[in-house]
Structures are given as C-alpha cells and as structure tokens.
Amino acid sequence: MSLTLVFAFILVLSAAGFVLGKRKALASVNGNSKHLHSLPNYYGWNVAIYAFLPALLCLLAWLIIQPIVVERQLSGLLAANEATTATPALESDLTLQMADVRRLATGLDTAVAKGTLTGDEAAKLRTEFGNVREKLATAGVALGSDVTPTILAAAQSYREMSATGAMGRAVLAIVVSVIGFIYALRLTGKDFRARNSVERVILALLVLASTIAILTTVGIVLSMFSESLRFFSMYPASEFFFGLTWAPNFAGDSDFGLAPLLWGTLYISLVSMLVAVPIGLFAAIYLAEYASPRVRSIVKPLIEIIAGIPTVVFGLFALVTVGPFLRDWFAAPFGFGNSGSSVMTAGIVIGILNIPFISSLADDIINAVPQSMRDGSLGIGATKSETIKQVVLPAALPGIVGAILLAASRAIGETMIVTMGAGAAAKLDLNPFEAMTTITVKIVSQLTGDTEFNSPETLVAFALGMTLFVITLGLNIFALYIVRRYKEQYE
Amino acid sequence: MSDAIMKPASVAAAPIKSSLLVQHQLMKKRNAAEARFKIYGVVAIVVSLATLFIMLWTIFSDGVSAFRQATLTFPVTLEQTILDPNGKAAPADLAKVTTIGYGRVLASSFKSHLAARNISIEGVNDKALNELISRDAPAQLRNMVLTDPSLIGKTIDFSGYAGGRIDGYLKGRVTMETAKLDSNITPEQLQLADRLREAGILTTQFNTGFLTNPDASDQRPEASGLGIAILGSIYMMVMVTIMVLPLGVAASIYLEEFAPKNRFTDLVEVNISNLAAVPSIVFGILGLAIFINFAELPQSSSIVGALVITLMTLPTIIIATRAAIRAVPPSIRDAALGVGASKMQTVFHHVLPLASPGIMTGTILGLATALGETAPLLLIGMVAFVANYPSSPLEGGILEPATALPVQVYSWASRSDPAFIERSSGAIIVLLGMLVVMNVIAIMLRRRFERRW
Numbered sequence: 001m002s003l004t005l006v007f008a009f010i011l012v013l014s015a016a017g018f019v020l021g022k023r024k025a026l027a028s029v030n031g032n033s034k035h036l037h038s039l040p041n042y043y044g045w046n047v048a049i050y051a052f053l054p055a056l057l058c059l060l061a062w063l064i065i066q067p068i069v070v071e072r073q074l075s076g077l078l079a080a081n082e083a084t085t086a087t088p089a090l091e092s093d094l095t096l097q098m099a100d101v102r103r104l105a106t107g108l109d110t111a112v113a114k115g116t117l118t119g120d121e122a123a124k125l126r127t128e129f130g131n132v133r134e135k136l137a138t139a140g141v142a143l144g145s146d147v148t149p150t151i152l153a154a155a156q157s158y159r160e161m162s163a164t165g166a167m168g169r170a171v172l173a174i175v176v177s178v179i180g181f182i183y184a185l186r187l188t189g190k191d192f193r194a195r196n197s198v199e200r201v202i203l204a205l206l207v208l209a210s211t212i213a214i215l216t217t218v219g220i221v222l223s224m225f226s227e228s229l230r231f232f233s234m235y236p237a238s239e240f241f242f243g244l245t246w247a248p249n250f251a252g253d254s255d256f257g258l259a260p261l262l263w264g265t266l267y268i269s270l271v272s273m274l275v276a277v278p279i280g281l282f283a284a285i286y287l288a289e290y291a292s293p294r295v296r297s298i299v300k301p302l303i304e305i306i307a308g309i310p311t312v313v314f315g316l317f318a319l320v321t322v323g324p325f326l327r328d329w330f331a332a333p334f335g336f337g338n339s340g341s342s343v344m345t346a347g348i349v350i351g352i353l354n355i356p357f358i359s360s361l362a363d364d365i366i367n368a369v370p371q372s373m374r375d376g377s378l379g380i381g382a383t384k385s386e387t388i389k390q391v392v393l394p395a396a397l398p399g400i401v402g403a404i405l406l407a408a409s410r411a412i413g414e415t416m417i418v419t420m421g422a423g424a425a426a427k428l429d430l431n432p433f434e435a436m437t438t439i440t441v442k443i444v445s446q447l448t449g450d451t452e453f454n455s456p457e458t459l460v461a462f463a464l465g466m467t468l469f470v471i472t473l474g475l476n477i478f479a480l481y482i483v484r485r486y487k488e489q490y491e
Numbered sequence: 492m493s494d495a496i497m498k499p500a501s502v503a504a505a506p507i508k509s510s511l512l513v514q515h516q517l518m519k520k521r522n523a524a525e526a527r528f529k530i531y532g533v534v535a536i537v538v539s540l541a542t543l544f545i546m547l548w549t550i551f552s553d554g555v556s557a558f559r560q561a562t563l564t565f566p567v568t569l570e571q572t573i574l575d576p577n578g579k580a581a582p583a584d585l586a587k588v589t590t591i592g593y594g595r596v597l598a599s600s601f602k603s604h605l606a607a608r609n610i611s612i613e614g615v616n617d618k619a620l621n622e623l624i625s626r627d628a629p630a631q632l633r634n635m636v637l638t639d640p641s642l643i644g645k646t647i648d649f650s651g652y653a654g655g656r657i658d659g660y661l662k663g664r665v666t667m668e669t670a671k672l673d674s675n676i677t678p679e680q681l682q683l684a685d686r687l688r689e690a691g692i693l694t695t696q697f698n699t700g701f702l703t704n705p706d707a708s709d710q711r712p713e714a715s716g717l718g719i720a721i722l723g724s725i726y727m728m729v730m731v732t733i734m735v736l737p738l739g740v741a742a743s744i745y746l747e748e749f750a751p752k753n754r755f756t757d758l759v760e761v762n763i764s765n766l767a768a769v770p771s772i773v774f775g776i777l778g779l780a781i782f783i784n785f786a787e788l789p790q791s792s793s794i795v796g797a798l799v800i801t802l803m804t805l806p807t808i809i810i811a812t813r814a815a816i817r818a819v820p821p822s823i824r825d826a827a828l829g830v831g832a833s834k835m836q837t838v839f840h841h842v843l844p845l846a847s848p849g850i851m852t853g854t855i856l857g858l859a860t861a862l863g864e865t866a867p868l869l870l871i872g873m874v875a876f877v878a879n880y881p882s883s884p885l886e887g888g889i890l891e892p893a894t895a896l897p898v899q900v901y902s903w904a905s906r907s908d909p910a911f912i913e914r915s916s917g918a919i920i921v922l923l924g925m926l927v928v929m930n931v932i933a934i935m936l937r938r939r940f941e942r943r944w
Binding site for chain 1: 521522524525527528529531532533534535536538539540542543545546549550553737738739741742744745746749750758759762763764765766768769770771772773774775776777779780781785802805806809833834835859860862863864865866869870872874897900901904905912915916919922923926930
C-alpha cells in the first residue's frame with residue numbers, strides 16, 4: 001500500500017472523527033451545547049487529533065527506522081560474504097557496496113514498473129543466467145559496473161525487506177489510527193474536558209516548533225562534526241590546522257593546509273573592515289547627529305537598500321566592474337600584478353556590503369546614548385564634533401565594537417563575493433592585488449558536483465565548514481556579550 | 492593680524508586679545524575640525540550612495556539589452572522531401588527528422604532569400620552565411636512544425652534568433668576590431684549583418700524567450716533564458732512559505748506567550764539569535780549532509796533547496812514575529828482572559844489576528860532575503876545545467892532538478908562568453924524586480940494595517 005494512500009486513509013478517518021465526535025458530544029446533552037464542558041468543535045477536534053497524530057508519528061518513525069534496520073542487516077550480509085572471500089572489508093568499501101545495492105534495487109524497481117521484468121523475475125534473477133546489467137539497460141536503467149552475485153542477492157533481499165516494511169508500515173499506521181479514533185470517540189461525552197485535551201496537543205506542537213531551532217543547531221554541529229571526524233581519520237588533524245600548503249588532488253596524495261585559506265579569509269575581511277568601518281561609522285554619526293529629519297528620512301532607507309541587494313549581485317559587480325577597474329588603474333600601472341580577482345576586489349566589495357550593516361547598528365547605538373550626556377558636553381562649550389568624539393562615541397564604544405565584530409563575522413562567512421571576486425589560488429602572500437582564496441570558496445569548490453563522501457578531498461569541506469562555524473559563532477557570541485553588557489548601563 | 496602666529500598656550504595667558512568680532516585662533520581650529528568632521532560624514536554617505544548607484548547603473552546598462560534580441564525574419568520553404576520524406580505527416584516520421592534537417596531547410600531558404608533580395612558581401616561563403624543564424628533556430632522551426640504538421644510544404648514567414656555574435660554586434664558588444672580577433676565571426680559577416688539590417692531582415696525585438704526559455708549551452712548564449720530559474724525560485728519560495736510561516740509563528744507564540752523562564756527557553760533564545768548570524772554556506776553543508784546524504788532526497792531538487800532555505804530563514808522570521816506579537820498591548824490579553832477565554836483562545840482569537848500584519852510584513856521581508864540567497868543552493872547541486880522544465884508540483888516536480896534565479900546569475904557569470912555577462916545582468920534585473928515587488932507589498936501592508944497602540 002503506497003504512502004499517499006495510507007496518508008489519505010488517516011486523513012479521511014480523522015475528518016470523519018471530527019464530524020462524529022462533534023455529533024456524539026451534542027447527542028450526549030440532547031443538542032443543548034450549554035451543558036457541555038467545552039465548545040462542540042473541540043470534541044470534534046479531539047477525535048480528529050487522536051485519529052491523526054499518533055498514526056502520523058508511527059508512520060514517520062517507521063520511515064526513519066526502516067532504512068537503518070535494512071542497511072544494518074544488509075551490511076551484515078555483505079560483510080559475511082567478504083569474510084568468506086578473505087578480503088578484509090573496509091568501511092568505505094562497504095558504503096560503496098551499499099550504494100551499489102541501493103542503485104540496483106531501484107533499478108530493479110524501475111524495470112518492474114516499466115514492465116520489462118515481472119516482480120517474480122526480479123526476485124529470482126541470477127547472475128549465472130545472463131548479464132543483469134544488459135537486462136536492466138533495456139529497461140532504461142543504467143548501472144555503473146557489472147553486477148556481482150553478492151550485490152544482486154543483497155539487492156533482492158533489500159527489495160524484499162522494503163516490501164515487507166511498506167506492508168508493516170501501512171498496517172501499523174492504520175491500526176493506530178483506528179485505535180485512536182475509537183478511544184477518543186469513547187471518551188467523548190458531556191463531562192469530558194475536550195478543550196483542555198486539544199489545547200495540550202496544541203501547546204505540545206508549539207513547543208515542538210520552537211525546538212526546531214535547537215534541532216537545526218544540533219544538526220549543523222552533528223553533521224559537520226561526524227564528517228570532520230571521518231576526515232581527520234584519513235588525514236592528520238595537525239597537518240590540517242598547521243599545514244602551509246593547500247593542494248587538493250582528486251587522484252589522491254593531497255595537501256590540506258588550512259593556513260593559506262585562513263590567511264586569505266582574514267586578509268580579505270581586514271580589507272573589507274577597512275572600507276566598511278570608517279564609511280559606516282561616519283555615515284551613522286552624520287545621520288544620528290547632524291542630519292535634519294528630512295535628510296535622515298531619505299538617506300537612511302537609501303543606504304539600507306544596499307543591505308537588501310542579494311550578495312550574488314555584489315559578486316557580479318566585483319567580477320565585471322571592480323576587478324577590471326582595480327587591475328587597469330592600480331595593479332597593472334604600479335606593477336602589483338595582473339589579476340582582476342584579488343584580495344582588494346573582494347575586500348572592497350564586501351566592505352560596501354557591510355556599510356549599511358555597521359551604519360544602522362551604530363546609528364541605533366548612538367541614538368541610545370542619553371541626550372543629557374550630549375547636553376552636558378555642549379553646555380560646557382564643546383563643539384558638536386568634540387562632543388561626539390569625547391562623549392558620545394566613548395559611551396557607545398562597546399556597542400560599536402559589538403557591531404564591528406558582527407560585521408567581521410559576516411565578512412568571514414561571505415561566500416558569493418569571494419567566489420566571484422577573490423580567485424581560487426591558495427597562497428600565503430602579502431600583495432593585496434594578488435588573487436587569494438578563502439575558506440568559503442574552497443567549501444564551494446570541494447563540494448560542487450561530486451558528492452560521494454568517501455574521499456578526503458570532499459570531506460575536507462566539512463572540516464573547513466566546522467572551522468568557519470566555530471570562528472563565526474565565537475565572534476557572534478563575543479559580540480552579543482559585549483552588546484548586552486553595554487545595554488545594561490542605561491536601562 | 493598679529494595673533495595669527497600666537498600659540499594657544501599664550502592665548503590662555505593673555506585673554507585680553509580675544510574679541511567677539513575676530514574669531515580666535517584656537518576657535519578657528521576647533522571650528523575647522525568641526526567642519527571637517529561634518530564633511531567626513533557627508534563624504535561617507537556620498538561614497539556609499541555613489542557605489543550603490545554605480546553598481547545598479549552598471550548592472551542595468553549591461554543587462555537591459557538582454558531583453559532585446561537580434562532576430563532574423565525571412566520566408567522559409569518547408570520542403571516536404573527533407574522534412575517528411577514519406578509524405579504521411581505521421582508524428583513518428585516527423586519526429587525522426589533531427590534539427591540538422593531543419594538547419595538545411597533554413598540555410599537554403601536564407602540563401603535563396605538573400606539572393607532574391609540581391610544582398611551579398613564578398614568573402615561570405617555558405618557556411619559563414621549559415622553562422623548568422625543561431626544554432627537554436629532549427630530547433631525553434633522543428634517545434635513549430637511538430638506542433639502543426641500542416642505547415643509542411645508551405646512557405647512561412649519565420650523569425651528566429653540571430654547568432655550570438657551578431658546579437659552582440661547590434662548591441663555594440665562586438666565591433667569590427669574585435670571580430671578580426673574572434674574565430675567565431677569575421678568582419679565580412681558583420682558587414683553582411685549591416686546590409687541585412689538595412690533590408691529589414693535583421694531586427695531587434697523584445698525577447699520573451701529570455702523569460703521563458705530554459706538555459707542553453709555555452710555556444711548558444713542567444714537562446715538561453717530564465718524560465719526554469721524563475722519557476723524553480725517560485726517553487727522554492729512557495730514551499731518555504733508553507734513551511735516557515737507555521738513553524739515560525741508557532742515557535743514565536745510559544746516563546747512569547749507560553750514559555751516559562753527556564754534553562755530550556757534560554758537555550759532556545761540564545762540559539763535563535765546565534766543561528767540568525769551563522770553564515771549561509773553552513774546551512775548548505777547541513778542540507779548536503781542531512782537532506783541529500785542522509786535522507787537521500789534527490790540532488791538539485793527544489794524541495795531540498797526549500798528545506799535549506801527554510802532552516803536558514805526561520806530565525807529571522809521568528810525574530811520578526813516575536814516583535815509583532817510583543818507589540819500587541821497586554822490590555823487586549825487581559826480583556827480576553829477577563830471574559831473567560833482560555834490562554835490558548837486569547838492568543839489564537841485575539842493576539843494573533845492583531846499581530847498578523849506585522850507578521851506578514853516580517854515574513855515577506857524574510858522571504859525577499861531568502862529569494863536572493865545563493866551559496867547554500869550551490870552546495871546542494873542547484874548549479875547543475877538543467878535543460879528540462881520540472882513538472883507540476885502535483886506530479887513530483889518538487890523532486891526534479893531545478894535551478895534558481897540567483898544561482899542562474901552565478902552560473903552565467905562564470906561562463907567565458909561575454910554574452911553571458913549581459914544575460915547574467917538581465918537575470919539580476921528580473922531578480923531585483925521581484926525583490927522590489929515583495930518589498931513594496933511589505934511596505935504597503937505596513938502602511939495600511941500598522942496600528943499604534
């Protein structure tokens with residue numbers, strides 16, 4: 001029984017539950033809803049929820065658990081076979097074989113669906129009776145390599161287990177749904193507190209929704225941590241963190257030294273901060289302290305437009321305009337090199353991207369400085385700029401530092417601009433007009449296209465991602481800590 | 492003036508010299524500093540607005556031409572001997588004739604039409620003549636015939652794309668000088684193009700194909716379009732809305748109205764604010780590891796893109812929604828509770844409807860940011876070349892490969908032919924247009940429904 005059909009059955013049952021539950025509740029008080037504990041609809045909802053939710057949970061649990069169980073059994077089977085042929089099975093071999101098994105099993109499924117094989121034939125197919133690969137090719141299923149008997153047997157038992165699993169899943173879901181339906185309907189009566197029951201479920205759903213944020217973090221950390229560990233089991237961690245060369249080679253024998261990437265990332269972020277901090281800060285000061293309300297109401301939204309433009313647009317700007325401009329007017333005439341993509345290109349453009357970020361944060365912070373402090377300073381004869389420099393900015397400093405740190409973390413994690421504007425050469429160089437590369441660029445280039453996660457060449461991206469995550473998270477937490485401490489001073 | 496050389500220290504010692512009419516040296520300095528400081532601020536604002544303007548201007552001037560396309564219009568005789576040798580107009584027979592056959596039909600018609608109009612240029616042979624027509628035109632013609640087989644044997648007025656270089660020539664991207672260095676085009680061909688233009692055969696027309704065509708290969712920039720990218724972006728945005736809105740609103744309601752103050756809710760709060768600042772590419776890695784590698788959803792499908800973007804926008808939406816809920820005054824809650832509503836009824840019947848304009852505004856702005864997100868989509872394979880439209884969502888279209896607008900911008904920008912830079916900029920114009928529409932809706936919602944309590 002297909003998943004949609006089971007799901008449809010559960011839905012129909014709970015819809016029926018709603019109608020019947022409401023009717024039964026009203027019948028229990030002879031149609032006078034005043035004598036019910038809750039509004040009539042709540043009784044309906046209660047039955048519907050009981051028929052729907054547990055069944056859905058069973059369905060989901062089964063969907064998650066079944067593949068795990070099947071894989072475990074099959075890898076046992078495969079490993080046993082390996083043991084008899086006396087070649088020790090590596091874990092990566094096993095995952096490769098599992099992928100083969102899965103591909104073959106789906107291949108058989110398509111062949112059956114297309115009618116080139118009957119279900120029975122697919123189950124009894126043997127490698128001894130002709131080439132399986134060719135047979136499947138006639139059904140339009142392309143297989144990478146020839147099929148060994150072990151793999152075929154495994155694929156067939158995989159199909160068998162999946163079929164049994166689907167059957168069990170359907171039966172379980174329907175039974176649970178019916179039980180829930182009957183149980184809730186029996187509860188329904190004039191003294192049953194349907195509203196409380198329904199509200200408990202809603203509250204549980206609300207709690208569930210708010211834990212998604214935590215689950216996301218857990219997911220990020222777990223996925224990156226486990227894959228990074230796999231990477232470090234293939235490549236020494238000390239060489240990753242302290243190595244000075246980055247030379248991935250998909251044929252093997254690669255060097256993954258973090259240093260050139262980290263240097264590129266920090267160098268580009270430094271350039272971007274040199275652009276964004278003065279411009280953003282002065283813009284914020286002008287808007288907060290000097291501009292008339294009219295100017296402010298026009299200029300502030302205009303600057304914030306920059307923040308609404310997608311980063312890929314800035315990337316194209318770096319690639320087409322800023323890069324060639326810097327190359328032709330600065331790098332080439334002064335002998336700094338001949339590269340359009342460079343640290344300067346990416347840094348300047350990221351700086352522009354960060355201007356509105358710094359200016360609007362700094363603007364808020366400057367506005368939060370109490371007016372009395374300004375009045376005091378102006379009253380003893382300081383000029384406006386002296387007041388700003390000597391009173392307002394020192395008072396706002398922790399907040400501004402926090403804003404700068406947040407902007408730095410954004411610059412470090414920025415991807416599209418550096419992918420399009422910084423180049424791909426991993427090197428340790430001081431010349432800002434040279435192409436350099438960053439952690440994010442390398443994550444993109446190592447993970448685009450090939451996604452068989454078995455070689456250190458792809459797994460290194462997870463180690464890079466984790467490094468990036470730790471750096472930005474650290475900066476964020478530090479920044480929020482500073483901002484929060486500052487806020488407490490005036491409230 | 493004598494006090495022009497005086498030092499500030501001695502000024503303090505001799506206050507008699509100061510006057511209301513003549514500004515003091517120190518005061519002058521302080522005022523100059525004041526003016527300088529103010530100018531710095533003006534310069535900062537001018538610089539940032541100027542870069543914004545330059546950026547938009549370069550992109551618009553590069554991209555606007557993508558909406559116009561050089562088109563060749565000439566009569567084509569659809570010879571039956573080539574296109575339908577059996578003469579039965581059976582669909583199976585027609586489908587057997589490839590674009591090569593149609594290419595020959597086009598080439599011969601084009602040649603005879605030029606001969607009839609008496610247009611020729613020295614040094615342009617048949618092959619060079621044929622290169623003026625886009626490699627996509629035969630496919631265009633073939634589709635026309637396959638949809639209406641009765642055309643065979645007739646002479647129709649056909650208009651198809653001109654080649655990419657000719658298109659570039661009309662738009663000023665290709666000149667006689669560059670043509671000399673370019674192996675794909677000769678100056679003679681450009682002269683011929685000039686003649687064709689005078690004769691009205693070569694025109695520029697509004698390019699609807701740019702908005703509806705799928706992407707095309709490196710050699711056919713003139714045929715590439717945004718159709719799949721726009722559709723993919725729409726699929727993703729609809730799915731993101733369906734997922735992120737209930738989740739975000741539910742989470743915000745809990746945190747704002749029900750959550751007790753304890754370790755768990757503190758953890759959730761810190762988590763949300765930190766997740767909002769995690770680089771987007773990290774979410775791409777998450778999507779790759781969990782949705783593609785673990786859950787085995789198909790690569791480059793729009794459902795995976797939507798899931799990743801949902802997780803990424805969720806914190807932003809939660810922050811905006813909580814602000815909207817917090818803006819509903821406590822008196823509303825007190826009144827509802829006072830007449831006997833349960834806490835749940837208060838929230839769902841009163842607080843939520845009152846907060847909904849704010850929630851909608853926040854959500855639309857969050858979605859606008861999500862629409863432009865590129866980096867995570869690269870990792871889940873949406874950068875792959877997609878030639879076929881995904882089917883409708885009901886037929887599993889969300890599981891089929893698709894691409895998205897910002898990703899299309901990136902993949903065109905990374906191709907070598909400069910014609911793709913024009914396409915890329917044109918795609919940005921479409922993207923920015925969509926963003927402007929979303930932002931305008933958000934602003935209008937805010938204006939129309941915003942209430943000050």
